[in-house]
Structures are given as structure tokens and as C-alpha cells.
Amino acid sequence: MSILKDKNVLLGITAGIAAYKSTSLVRLFVKVGANVKVIMTPASKDFVTPLTLSTLSKNPVLSSFIDEEDENAVWNNHVELGLWADLFLIAPATANSLSKMASGNSDNLLLATYLSAKCPVYFAPAMDLDMYKHQSTINSFEILKGFGNIIIPAVSGELASGLVGEGRMAEPENILTFIEKDILQSLPLNGKQVLITAGPTYEAIDPVRFIGNHSSGKMGFEIANAAANLGAKVVIISGPTHEKAEHSLITVIPVQSASDMYDAVHNHFNDSDIAILSAAVADYKPKKVSIIKIKKKDSTLQLELEKTKDILESLGKIKQNKLLVGFALETNDELENAIKKLKSKNLDLIVLNSLNDKGAGFGGTTNKVTIINKNETITNYSLKSKTEVAKDIMNEILKLLDA
Numbered sequence: 001m002s003i004l005k006d007k008n009v010l011l012g013i014t015a016g017i018a019a020y021k022s023t024s025l026v027r028l029f030v031k032v033g034a035n036v037k038v039i040m041t042p043a044s045k046d047f048v049t050p051l052t053l054s055t056l057s058k059n060p061v062l063s064s065f066i067d068e069e070d071e072n073a074v075w076n077n078h079v080e081l082g083l084w085a086d087l088f089l090i091a092p093a094t095a096n097s098l099s100k101m102a103s104g105n106s107d108n109l110l111l112a113t114y115l116s117a118k119c120p121v122y123f124a125p126a127m128d129l130d131m132y133k134h135q136s137t138i139n140s141f142e143i144l145k146g147f148g149n150i151i152i153p154a155v156s157g158e159l160a161s162g163l164v165g166e167g168r169m170a171e172p173e174n175i176l177t178f179i180e181k182d183i184l185q186s187l188p189l190n191g192k193q194v195l196i197t198a199g200p201t202y203e204a205i206d207p208v209r210f211i212g213n214h215s216s217g218k219m220g221f222e223i224a225n226a227a228a229n230l231g232a233k234v235v236i237i238s239g240p241t242h243e244k245a246e247h248s249l250i251t252v253i254p255v256q257s258a259s260d261m262y263d264a265v266h267n268h269f270n271d272s273d274i275a276i277l278s279a280a281v282a283d284y285k286p287k288k289v290s291i292i293k294i295k296k297k298d299s300t301l302q303l304e305l306e307k308t309k310d311i312l313e314s315l316g317k318i319k320q321n322k323l324l325v326g327f328a329l330e331t332n333d334e335l336e337n338a339i340k341k342l343k344s345k346n347l348d349l350i351v352l353n354s355l356n357d358k359g360a361g362f363g364g365t366t367n368k369v370t371i372i373n374k375n376e377t378i379t380n381y382s383l384k385s386k387t388e389v390a391k392d393i394m395n396e397i398l399k400l401l402d403a
């Protein structure tokens with residue numbers, strides 16, 4: 001999954017021959033799951049049609065402050081567009097538009113939106129080689145970079161004039177990769193590795209039976225997505241689950257039993273900066289596993305169980321400066337029990353689920369948590385989707401990393 005999935009991408013098109021490539025750009029952004037809106041300068045419509053771009057982007061294409069042919073026309077609000085965008089890409093960016101952007105000119109909708117945009121702005125210049133090298137163009141680049149805008153440099157090749165040299169707009173695929181990499185680098189967990197346990201464990205009784213629990217694994221996979229969206233590389237050690245990870249930064253290692261999970265976690269802990277143990281690990285397992293299927297004979301059957309190894313506790317003993325997060329599922333004296341676990345297992349953060357709260361815990365799509373950090377600061381969260389709870393947990397982790 002691309003880091004651009006579900007992001008709002010505003011594509012600004014100015015009047016250069018490379019505008020024909022903007023159709024490919026729109027397709028690429030849509031393909032990775034971004035929401036795309038296009039703004040064109042009036043002159044760029046001579047190079048590529050708004051109809052093509054609105055069909056590909058599945059959104060109306062905007063180019064003037066008011067649609068003069070529509071008697072019910074409403075004002076195209078550049079401020080709203082600027083706020084809607086998570087990123088604004090101007091491609092192709094002509095020398096003329098770049099110079100206007102640098103000087104604060106806002107005589108068309110694209111330029112007014114540029115001045116209103118609060119999101120990161122990328123621009124991909126496209127022009128003839130002498131224009132590209134002209135001091136005035138270089139000055140525009142420098143001024144725009146000074147504003148914090150990001151240049152996607154032009155490349156060398158054959159130009160529309162027939163001349164060969166620097167000035168060709170970067171290829172659409174390369175523009176997309178450039179932006180994805182740039183966003184990843186700016187994310188707070190870029191370069192960090194996060195280890196997550198998720199789902200239930202299955203403890204074998206015989207070749208066909210096991211002791212398990214109702215954990216779906218959803219919470220752990222949502223935390224993995226939230227961590228990957230912050231730029232972390234994520235390894236999920238997961239018990240049996242139907243959940244799937246689609247993010248390119250997430251690797252899933254499937255396991256069955258508590259003992260398998262223990263081994264896999266310890267194999268990856270060294271390389272991790274943060275470990276979040278959300279799995280519902282069995283506390284007990286059958287002492288003996290029958291190698292043949294147990295036949296029904298007597299009216300009762302006794303299974304002797306023994307404790308599994310506590311993975312979380314074992315990590316607390318070796319964690320050094322890694323950040324360790326545990327979960328606590330409680331039915332009574334919730335806060336007191338959770339704080340006890342936080343201390344005894346040497347955690348930085350504990351996420352408390354109370355089974356007394358409706359919509360919390362196993363199975364469903366919602367959860368209600370209280371998060372307690374190592375300083376015993378307690379934060380109560382409302383009932384939310386597990387996607388949102390995962391973001392709250394990651395925000396608490398970011399706060400601890402910043403502290």
C-alpha cells in the first residue's frame with residue numbers, strides 16, 4: 001500500500017507541452033488510492049482537455065474563479081481547495097507560473113490556491129533548456145525553495161523545441177516515487193522498527209484440537225497500519241487471524257502457539273525500537289500434547305495445564321532503551337491492576353481495556369481504552385473505531401519519544 005493511499009492530492013497544471021503527461025499522473029495517483037482534484041491555468045487547456053482530466057480524476061476540473069457558462073455558478077473557493085489538499089503538485093510548472101508563484105501574483109485560480117495552500121507543495125518544472133538555465137528561472141526556484149516548496153528537478157532529453165538538454169519534466173512514475181519517498185522521510189517514525197504481537201494463540205491438545213480465544217487480531221493490525229503510516233517498518237507476529245496487512249512497510253510472521261510467538265518475538269526484538277504486545281496470548285497450555293487424536297471414552301476428561309512464558313514480562317527484563325507497550329484486559333479494579341502490570345513488567349505504556357465498557361475488547365470493530373504511561377499519567381479515551389484507537393496509541397508513543 002502506498003503512503004499516498006487516501007491522501008488528498010491537488011494537481012495543478014500550467015501551460016506547457018508536458019501537460020499531456022498529467023493524464024498519466026492523475027491515473028497513477030488514483031491507482032495508489034489517492035483522492036485527486038485538478039486545477040488548470042486557463043492557457044493549459046490548449047494542451048490537455050479538462051474532460052479527460054475530470055474523467056480520470058473522477059472530480060470536476062477547476063480553472064476559473066467562476067464558471068461563466070453556468071448561470072447557477074458558485075465561486076470556486078481557492079481557500080477551501082488549499083485546505084482540502086494534503087499535498088499540492090504543480091506539474092508541469094512553467095517558467096511563467098513559477099515566476100508568478102515566487103512573486104505572489106494570483107491572477108488565476110491555480111495561483112490563488114497556491115497562496116492559500118498550507119500543505120507541502122511540490123513543483124515539476126518543464127521548459128526549454130535556455131529557459132531552464134536562465135537566471136530569472138533559477139531565482140524563482142531559489143525563492144520557492146526558500147518558501148519550503150520542493151522542486152522535482154527536470155531531466156535531460158529531447159525537448160519540444162527539437163533541442164536536446166535539461167528541461168524535460170520528470171516522468172510521471174518518477175514524480176510519484178519522488179513524492180512517496182519525500183513524504184516517508186518526513187514522517188516521525190521514519191527509520192524506526194516497530195514489533196507488534198496480534199491475535200490469539202492456539203495451544204494444541206492433540207493433532208486436531210486446541211485451546212484458543214476469540215481475539216480477532218484487528219487491534220494489532222490497525223496499530224501496525226497506524227505505525228506504518230507514520231513511516232515505521234513494522235513486523236507483526238500474529239496468531240491465527242483473518243486480518244491481512246496491505247501496507248508495503250508491514251511484514252507479517254504467522255505463528256500458532258504462545259511458545260512460537262515467544263521465539264519469533266525474541267528473534268526480532270533486538271532490531272526493534274518499539275514493541276507493542278497486543279496479542280491475547282494463552283496464559284496456560286496443555287502440559288502434554290497427545291500425538292494421536294484423543295478418543296472419547298470416559299464421561300469426563302481431565303487436561304493438565306501449565307503456564308506459558310509471559311512474553312511481555314520477558315521483554316521488560318531486557319528492554320534497555322526500547323519502548324515497550326503492553327495491553328491489560330481487566331474486569332475489576334481495572335486501573336489498579338493495569339498500573340501494577342505497568343510497573344511489574346517494566347513497561348513505558350499500558351493500554352487498558354475494561355470488559356465492563358460496552359464495545360471494548362475482543363472481536364468487534366470498536367474499542368474503548370484508557371492509556372497509562374510510565375509516569376502514571378492516565379488518559380481516558382471515548383468509544384471509537386479500532387482504526388482511531390490505533391492512532392491514539394501511536395500518538396501516546398510519539399509523545400513519549402519526544403519527551
Ligand code: CTP
Nearest residue numbers: 277278279281308309310311312326327328329
Ligand atoms: N502477554 C504476553 N505473554 C503471555 C501473556 C500475556 O506477552 N503469555 C501480554 C499480552 O499481550 C498483553 C499483556 O501481556 O500485552 C497483558 O495480558 P493480560 O492477559 O491482561 O494479563 P496477564 O499479565 O496475563 O495477567 P492476568 O491474566 O492475571 O490479568
